Amino acid sequence: MALGTTTDAPPSPQRVAMASAVGATIEWYDFFLYGTAAGLVFDKLFFNGLDGPAAQFAAFGTFAVGFLARPVGGFIFGHYGDRIGRKRMLVLTLLIMGLGTAAIGLLPSYDSIGVWAAILLIVLRVLQGIGIGGEYGGAVLLAVEYAPAEKRGFFGSFAHIGVPGGLLLASGAFSVASLLPDDAFLAWGWRACFLLSIVLLAIGAYIRLSVMETPSFALVQERKQVSKMPMLDLVKAQPKPLLLGMGTRFVEGFTFNLFSVYLLAYVVTNVGLPRSTALHGVLAGAAIGVLLVPITGALSDRIGRKPVYNVGAWLALLFAFPAAMLVHTGGTAAIVATFVFGLGILYGTVYGPLAAFWSELFDTRYRYTALSTLYQISGVVASGLTPLIAAWLVTKGDGTLWLVAAYNALVAAISLVSMRFLPETRGRDLDEVSPPEAERRTELVDA
Numbered sequence: 433m434a435l436g437t438t439t440d441a442p443p444s445p446q447r448v449a450m451a452s453a454v455g456a457t458i459e460w461y462d463f464f465l466y467g468t469a470a471g472l473v474f475d476k477l478f479f480n481g482l483d484g485p486a487a488q489f490a491a492f493g494t495f496a497v498g499f500l501a502r503p504v505g506g507f508i509f510g511h512y513g514d515r516i517g518r519k520r521m522l523v524l525t526l527l528i529m530g531l532g533t534a535a536i537g538l539l540p541s542y543d544s545i546g547v548w549a550a551i552l553l554i555v556l557r558v559l560q561g562i563g564i565g566g567e568y569g570g571a572v573l574l575a576v577e578y579a580p581a582e583k584r585g586f587f588g589s590f591a592h593i594g595v596p597g598g599l600l601l602a603s604g605a606f607s608v609a610s611l612l613p614d615d616a617f618l619a620w621g622w623r624a625c626f627l628l629s630i631v632l633l634a635i636g637a638y639i640r641l642s643v644m645e646t647p648s649f650a651l652v653q654e655r656k657q658v659s660k661m662p663m664l665d666l667v668k669a670q671p672k673p674l675l676l677g678m679g680t681r682f683v684e685g686f687t688f689n690l691f692s693v694y695l696l697a698y699v700v701t702n703v704g705l706p707r708s709t710a711l712h713g714v715l716a717g718a719a720i721g722v723l724l725v726p727i728t729g730a731l732s733d734r735i736g737r738k739p740v741y742n743v744g745a746w747l748a749l750l751f752a753f754p755a756a757m758l759v760h761t762g763g764t765a766a767i768v769a770t771f772v773f774g775l776g777i778l779y780g781t782v783y784g785p786l787a788a789f790w791s792e793l794f795d796t797r798y799r800y801t802a803l804s805t806l807y808q809i810s811g812v813v814a815s816g817l818t819p820l821i822a823a824w825l826v827t828k829g830d831g832t833l834w835l836v837a838a839y840n841a842l843v844a845a846i847s848l849v850s851m852r853f854l855p856e857t858r859g860r861d862l863d864e865v866s867p868p869e870a871e872r873r874t875e876l877v878d879a
Contacts (some may be wrong), residue, residue, distance in 0.1 A: 438565035443643055445578045449590035451639045452575040456567065456594025457601065458636040459526060462533035462629050463498065463564045464595075465602040466557060468714075471697035472707060473622045477541045480550045485809070485827070486696065492819040495693065498561035499808075499816020502843050505565020506804030507663065513570050513589065513800035514662040517645045518577075521800075522570040525635060526564035530633030532556050537626025542700040560762035569803035576791040577646035577862065582733060585858070588787035589729025595783065596721030596775065599692055603715040610706075610708045648862050649797045666805065673793045674802060678810035679850025680789075684782050685814030686843045690836070691717065691774035694819040699759060699767055702831060709764060713771030720776025728784025736858045738851055742770050744781030745851070749844035751778060756833035792857035814843075837864075 441658075474494065475487035482490055505525070513521040542549045571591040578588035605628060609621035652658055658785050659665045666674065692714055699705040732740045757773060758766045794802035827836040 434817065437472075443578075445575075445580060445583070445587050448578040448643055450573045451643045452571050452599065453590040453593045455522065455526060455636045455640050457590050457597035458594075458617075458629075458632040459529045459564055459567045459571075460594045460598025461601040461632060462529045462598075463560055464546040464599045465533065465605070465625055465629075466498065466536070466560060467495055467689070467693040467819075468602050468606050468696070468711075469622055469625075471693055472610075473618065474553070475544075476618060477510055479598065480542050480554050484723070485722065485823075488701070489820070489823060490550070492693075492697075492823060494550070494557050496812075496820055497554055498557045498564070500811050501558040501561025502565035502811055502816075503805070505562035505567075506808035507565075507801075508562070508567065508654060509566025510569055510801035510804035511662055513566070513573075513804075514649075514659055514798050517649055518570045518573050518800060519640065519643060519645050521566055522574065523640050524869065525563045525566040525570065526633060526636050526640060528559055528638070529628050532559035532563060533626050533629040534633075537623040538628075558851045565804065565808045566809045569800045570789060572787045572803055573646060573800055574643065576788055577796075579788075581859065581861065583730075584792070585732035585737065585788040586726060586730040588791060589726045589784050592725050592729070592783050592787050592821070593722055595688065596718045596725060596779065599688075599775070600715060600718035600722060603692075603711050603718060607708060607711045607715055610711060622779055648799075651863055652796050658721065659797040659828050662801035663805070666794070666798040666802050669798075670794060670802070672815040674856050676808055677793060677806040678808045680741070680786070680847050681807060681810040681852070682814045682850070683748050683844045683847035685778070685811050686840065687748055687774060687779050689815045689818040690822060690840065691771055691779075694822040694836075695759065695771070695774075697819075697824075698826070698833070702826075703759065703767070705767060709768065710771075713768035714775065716768065717775025717779075720778040723786040724776060724780025728781050729788065732785035732788065732858065736856050737785040737792075737819040738854075738856050738862065741789070741851060742784045742848065743781055743847045744778055744783075745844050747781065747782045748778045749841050749848070752840035753834075755840075756837040759824055759833055771838040789857055792860045794853070796862060812849035 474491040476702050479487040479490040508527060509521045516818045536553065539552055539556070540549055557561040571594060572588060575591045576584055602625070605625040606622070607618055609625055612621040696710050698715055699710050700707050728740050758770045776809065790803055790806060791799060821839065822836045825839060826833065829835040
């Protein structure tokens with residue numbers, strides 16, 4: 433089937449939302465599998481030429497490299513997604529992610545080829561970053577631009593299911609592999625998790641090829657309004673929503689990567705929690721997130737995007753120090769509950785309404801570019817550097833999490849302030865309303 437193949441009848445919003453969720457879950461599985469492995473495996477296999485914390489810093493450093501590459505993918509695929517369509521770009525990003533992830537599962541270790549093992553690992557991580565950089569905007573718009581206006585929060589949130597869903601799959605795969613003896617786990621168990629990506633790639637490609645181009649982009653093509661330079665048009669027309677939107681991303685990215693990557697490594701290495709128990713905590717939190725994201729997305733259709741988001745951001749701020757206390761002084765059950773609350777309740781509440789909210793902020797002509805730029809550039813600090821920043825703050829805090837908790841509270845405050853200066857978007861017409869004019873009207877009403 434060619435990339436442009438379509439069916440005669442347009443697919444239903446339900447079918448498109450499911451296609452978006454499945455495809456995004458597969459791609460985020462690939463991306464987050466790396467984060468789990470960085471916390472549990474890579475320091476022992478690819479950076480074992482370094483001593484102690486240096487190996488962990490190096491492993492987390494390669495994790496961050498993927499986020500540094502994501503803006504490149506966002507720019508490339510966002511540009512062509514706004515120029516020639518969403519669907520083709522989504523198939524290409526899926527291929528890049530799937531093949532790059534499988535190749536990591538075949539890499540020789542440091543003991544076999546020395547420093548080349550780390551170099552090749554970084555190259556493949558860059559490919560992952562480029563792929564996922566182009567994935568996000570397309571997956572969201574596939575769901576949002578097909579959805580009826582009154583259910584845009586709900587259907588749009590299906591693309592966001594991919595993040596906790598991908599983590600659920602990645603943590604589940606590692607949980608099964610971790611049942612192996614340590615020698616077998618390090619020799620081949622973790623590699624099986626990466627090679628599974630080939631099977632998931634085939635499933636995702638089949639699903640995405642069955643979906644037509646989105647109605648909003650088709651309308652832009654019909655009107656001959658396709659932007660020649662989407663990034664330039666975006667920066668000229670809507671710099672304020674772009675920058676403030678990045679601020680709203682801060683608490684979302686930080687919360688997810690703090691709990692799913694850094695704290696996973698911290699409780700295993702510093703607290704002595706068994707690896708399988710820590711993974712089960714992440715698994716439970718991700719499962720709740722999968723359920724809560726569409727619930728909060730649907731709730732935002734009823735009461736607005738901003739109120740739902742603000743509840744999650746305030747919870748993240750208020751839970752920052754209790755989370756550190758539970759990890760320091762609580763038992764196994766308290767630590768597992770911390771993962772469940774952080775990844776399930778906090779993250780699910782913040783993330784649910786954002787697919788529709790961010791999409792409704794921007795004009796169709798450069799919407800793919802806008803979402804890719806917003807998500808991927810802010811993600812470098814909000815997501816990619818979180819494990820490194822947290823690890824550095826722990827060294828400055830004599831091995832405790834109190835400085836991390838303070839940084840957590842600051843991140844949540846920045847996001848709350850950013851959201852305060854953005855308009856409510858529920859009910860906007862994606863095809864007719866000019867976002868800059870809508871913002872001016874909102875500012876006049878507020879005044």
